[in-house]
Amino acid sequence: MGASIQDVADRAGVSIATVSRTFTLPDKVLPQTREKVLKVAQDLDYTISRSASALKSGKSARIAFLTGGELDSWYDSHVLAGLNSVLHDAGYDIALYAVSDTQERHAFFSDMSIKRNADAVLVVSFQIPCTEADKLATTGIPLIGINTEPIPEFSATVGIDETSCMRLIINHLVNLGHHKIAYVCLDPETEHFKWNGRARLQAFHSICSQLGDQVSSTVVYAPKDDTRADFALSQLARLDQYPTAVICMNDEYALPLLFCMQRSGYTIPRDVSVAGFDDSTYAREIGLTTIHQDPYEMGKSAAKTLLKLLEGENPDQNVQIQPSFLAVRSTTAPPER
Template sequence: MKASVNDVAERAGVSVSTVSRAFTRPELVSERTRKKVLQVADELNFSVSRSAVALKRGQTFRIALLAGGHIDWFSARILEGLNSVLHDTGYDFSIYAITHDEERARFFEQLPVRRNADAIIVSSFNLSPDETDRLHAMGIPIVGINAVSPGEFDASISIDDTAAIQILVRHLVALGHRRIAYLYEEAISPLRFSSHQRVTGFTQLCDELDGVTGTAIAVRHGDDCANVAVTTLLSQPNPPTAICVHQDSWAIPLFFRLPRYGIRIPDDLSVTGFDDSDFAEEVGLTTVRQLPRDMAATAARMALDLINGRTPEHRHITAPVQLMLRSSTAAPRA
């Protein structure tokens, strides 16, 4: 027969209400009493229904993730990071991956009936002021990952995309490159903002550096980045000697496509990526490493703190990035 709350109370020598509080309001029970109740509950294989606890607390034990775009390397690591923290706490998370404007509008229109989360984590999603206000109106904590305006969130963790791309540019300039291109995705929807931050950082620094010509080349959504790179290199009388690519998944195909046209990496062209994602090390891609899994784990802990009425030790964090020097960059040919 399954043990009841009365069985636990009798063996622990406490009241039924104390057993209930040990599970639902532990802050109202002494640490010694709570440990005793939990030990007895474990011995009797007793557990409190999570749905009952949720109902009593007015909680859902669910955290919502709002993300822009399809699932890719970055967002997959975000999911891993959230799960690494939330799984052991009994929290689930719901994923709202917004891929187009109609879906976006529908999500925010239905917010009033979506009060089914205790917090929301917004990852690489460029919120408008009105959308931010709508989220705050839900009355639950909002945590940002790679947020445009961290101050609009209760807590956030982001990398500095502008500074990160400039690390790569300075590396190329130090090698002697003076004609540098940057391949980035043309903005077709304000779902993500990293692309804008990086291209801005690239052009600003190239403009500031004497003798450096920076060319930003937008790749339309759906176009082949490798084809754009080849066209750029073969159509210009003085083509760039180095190319920064918005993300590793775009840069890696260049290692296989460019040699078909007699362009060798890094002899004829230095190539950099961004992320340090899968296969970057294997192909020898110089890139900037960011750690979305760690950022998501931090965001999850922030969300749990806020749900439980605690202020995170650091509310707004700039996550570090690291330059990963590999064989895809070298000094330009004389």
């Protein structure tokens, strides 16, 4: 067990209050006493409780991480690691909150005690209505969106250019000779809960529309659970014309669908090309053509912006677009039919 504040006080021959003031109000302690307390604290490997220091400052020293995805997902875990690499050294902890439906989201933003429990809120991978964001805005704490569409209530947002990324994939497929392209995704408004995929879906519709007769496009909605690949494959089989290329909303959809197709007798990419989004774990090893993005760097960027906001400064950019590119690999090729 580590040394306690009482241990430091006893060794230094001072009161517990003096030890506390040495860390929280050093100017109120005589220099020689302060030096003695700090020397004893160092010898005992003692650090004052962060929560105690936070209580004194009126801050919680805690950032709320609110996600609509799985906390252990590739994307969220990398964003979280990037955030922590900056916020930990700045003295902040991260509190994790997962919301999966409208009711949970509404409950979070209606709970005004969040102001006492967090100094800022990060919204990751889902949309929030302006009415709920307004409730948080009344508390005066910063609200940052990561991988979500910007709204005026956000203090800042960090993400990729969804339209440009989708254009890269579609142009790549069209240049290979594909004209029948399907997009597999989660319904972005499942049970009125708006996931981050809406902008990506809108980009698919818009770009295919711009290409006119060059592309025959269709959208297949698949659930977020473990049945998504089998369900998507069954829906693709029902189409009047089977697509020669399939774009998936992310690698979590693309990789299972790829394996499901192979088990069903399809040869990839000879029979059908498959592309994803994210460049997540195993995408390179498997050879998946996908959009590369770096959620770790997104987390770092969001954290640096957040620290500026907490210091009362304005961010350099309210909408930050992170670098991304198309990683062309072995799952896309010219169609044979």
